[in-house]
Amino acid sequence: MRRDVTRACGIIGVSTQESDANLEIYEGLLMLQHRGQDSAGIVTTDRTRFHEHKGNGLVKDVFDSQDVLGKLTGSTGLGHVRYPTAGSSSVQEAQPFFVNSPLGIYLIHNGNLTNTDALRTLLNSSTSFFNRCMRTSSDSEVLLNVLADEIHRAHQRCLLEDACDPNRKKLDLVAEAVAATMKLIQGAYSCIALINGVGLLAFRDPHGIRPLVLGRRVGRRGEEWCVASEDCAFGPIGYERVRDVAPGEMILIDDGGNLVSRQCTPLVPATPCIFEYIYLARPDSVLNGISVYNFQLGLGTRLAASIRARGWDIDLVCPVPDGSRPAAIQISAELGLPYREGLVKNRYVGRTFIMPSQRLREVSVRRKLNAMPAVFQGKSVLLVDDSIVRGTTMRQIVDMVRRAGAARVYLASASPPVRYPNVYGVDMPNRGEFVAHTLSEEQVCGVLAADGLVYQSVEDLVGVGRELNPAIQAFDDSCFTGRYVTGDINETYMRNLEEAGRGKDRGFKRAGRAGAGDAPATIMA
Ligand SMILES: O=P(O)(O)OC[C@H]1O[C@H](OP(=O)(O)OP(=O)(O)O)[C@H](O)[C@@H]1O
Numbered sequence: 393m394r395r396d397v398t399r400a401c402g403i404i405g406v407s408t409q410e411s412d413a414n415l416e417i418y419e420g421l422l423m424l425q426h427r428g429q430d431s432a433g434i435v436t437t438d439r440t441r442f443h444e445h446k447g448n449g450l451v452k453d454v455f456d457s458q459d460v461l462g463k464l465t466g467s468t469g470l471g472h473v474r475y476p477t478a479g480s481s482s483v484q485e486a487q488p489f490f491v492n493s494p495l496g497i498y499l500i501h502n503g504n505l506t507n508t509d510a511l512r513t514l515l516n517s518s519t520s521f522f523n524r525c526m527r528t529s530s531d532s533e534v535l536l537n538v539l540a541d542e543i544h545r546a547h548q549r550c551l552l553e554d555a556c557d558p559n560r561k562k563l564d565l566v567a568e569a570v571a572a573t574m575k576l577i578q579g580a581y582s583c584i585a586l587i588n589g590v591g592l593l594a595f596r597d598p599h600g601i602r603p604l605v606l607g608r609r610v611g612r613r614g615e616e617w618c619v620a621s622e623d624c625a626f627g628p629i630g631y632e633r634v635r636d637v638a639p640g641e642m643i644l645i646d647d648g649g650n651l652v653s654r655q656c657t658p659l660v661p662a663t664p665c666i667f668e669y670i671y672l673a674r675p676d677s678v679l680n681g682i683s684v685y686n687f688q689l690g691l692g693t694r695l696a697a698s699i700r701a702r703g704w705d706i707d708l709v710c711p712v713p714d715g716s717r718p719a720a721i722q723i724s725a726e727l728g729l730p731y732r733e734g735l736v737k738n739r740y741v742g743r744t745f746i747m748p749s750q751r752l753r754e755v756s757v758r759r760k761l762n763a764m765p766a767v768f769q770g771k772s773v774l775l776v777d778d779s780i781v782r783g784t785t786m787r788q789i790v791d792m793v794r795r796a797g798a799a800r801v802y803l804a805s806a807s808p809p810v811r812y813p814n815v816y817g818v819d820m821p822n823r824g825e826f827v828a829h830t831l832s833e834e835q836v837c838g839v840l841a842a843d844g845l846v847y848q849s850v851e852d853l854v855g856v857g858r859e860l861n862p863a864i865q866a867f868d869d870s871c872f873t874g875r876y877v878t879g880d881i882n883e884t885y886m887r888n889l890e891e892a893g894r895g896k897d898r899g900f901k902r903a904g905r906a907g908a909g910d911a912p913a914t915i916m917a
């Protein structure tokens with residue numbers, strides 16, 4: 393079930409009392425590798441100094457020897473795997489990022505800020521204590537500097553207060569700073585920071601768009617903690633899922649393993665990114681109380697009803713491996729049709745949708761998937777995929793399956809038509825590149841040269857999530873609806889995004905350029 397290509401970031405932090413954090417973080421990052429493959433980084437602390445290593449590439453290649461990993465000593469630390477949404481892929485932008493004032497802080501981030509440029513201007517202005525100058529164009533580096541600035545301000549405020557207790561708890565200062573940071577930054581963020589002399593800090597944006605899960609175990613010297621993007625990381629390193637970090641919540645674990653939590657913004661139900669359940673997260677993860685696997689089965693159940701209504705004459709159901717398997721299995725069970733694996737995947741070829749040109753993407757699909765005549769010859773086939781974005785994958789597959797002898801090729805997409813970019817930390821092309829951006833279902837079917845096409849409806853998609861966790865009534869489904877939960881995304885933002893992406897052929901390269909004063913607007917076709 394493991395995906396070999398995705399486009400978000402994965403984060404993990406561990407606070408133990410006696411174990412080697414480096415090994416646990418390494419193992420945890422391997423479990424999160426599907427979320428980002430551009431770079432990997434780990435930092436640990438042995439309470440006297442930080443130990444850091446990061447680089448471009450997969451976790452196994454960046455940490456390719458005992459020597460490299462062995463130098464990362466200490467019982468607390470954090471790790472990151474990156475797929476960029478802002479800035480570039482250069483090693484300077486690999487995470488974690490570090491600042492040394494007002495105290496040593498390392499930070500990792502999953503998500504994307506939508507007001508990065510405004511924040512950068514603020515940090516460079518005289519209102520910032522240090523007129524902070526960044527080294528990269530990463531939004532995550534900006535986020536770290538905002539946090540550092542706010543920690544400094546909170547400390548200054550405390551010193552100025554007449555009644556300030558000189559021993560005022562560090563927790564209070566950090567909580568004040570995180571709350572102030574959350575007021576300034578916009579967009580999506582799940583973050584973990586290592587703060588010298590304070591401990592391990594984790595916080596999640598007020599809408600809970602990107603995931604963040606807390607795990608715990610009891611060691612010989614007391615409680616030990618793990619925070620990660622997905623709880624699939626916990627099992628191999630011996631932690632048990634406790635709960636999701638709440639939207640707008642911060643958690644601080646001190647060096648003694650004591651955990652405290654503060655709600656930094658008014659608590660509202662999460663509006664998590666629905667694409668996590670369709671494509672990004674591993675099926676063995678439970679996010680926001682919803683099993684990703686069960687979500688995907690639910691997609692199959694709902695889609696089966698729409699397929700039945702079409703009255704197509706189908707001989708077999710075939711998934712586009714790997715992500716659509718749960719939905720396809722469920723469709724085959726619901727419709728009483730044979731399930732067949734007719735597309736063989738080559739696990740040693742890399743990316744398709746993020747390849748740097750359309751021609752390369754097409755070649756890559758053919759290298760990655762091969763259609764078997766033994767399955768398709770003379771059959772009327774229903775192909776199921778988790779999503780259709782540019783349509784490159786499906787167009788190539790329809791052609792391959794026909795060449796393999798299929799009599800008819802019907803298509804089912806477990807998610808609705810992707811029509812709008814995701815601006816919250818998932819790499820997506822520009823609006824004009826989506827095959828469905830301005831086309832109807834029937835027109836897309838024509839472009840893909842299929843005999844029929846059915847998409848999941850937005851109502852059914854959201855209905856699956858609501859059914860599995862009634863406490864969550866709304867999701868960030870912006871890539872299907874054009875409705876952005878943070879309310880700050882407008883046409884100017886989209887145009888700037890598209891202009892910044894032009895010529896790079898990957899679309900989502902830079903963010904955070906919304907024109908000041910633009911009214912938030914729903915972006916509809
Ligand atoms: O319409 P397109 O632009 O071709 O993109 C859609 C495809 O991209 C993803 O697969 P991908 O090949 O990225 O990875 P996977 O093997 O993990 O499914 C997704 O699962 C679809 O199959």
Ligand SMILES: NC(=O)CC[C@H](N)C(=O)O
Pocket residue numbers: 399400401474475476477478479501502503504505530531532817818
């Ligand atoms: N996909 C992500 O979460 C990316 C994090 C951050 N925006 C970066 O570009 O590095």
Ligand SMILES: [Mg+2]
Pocket residue numbers: 712713714715777778785
């Ligand atoms: Mg795919």
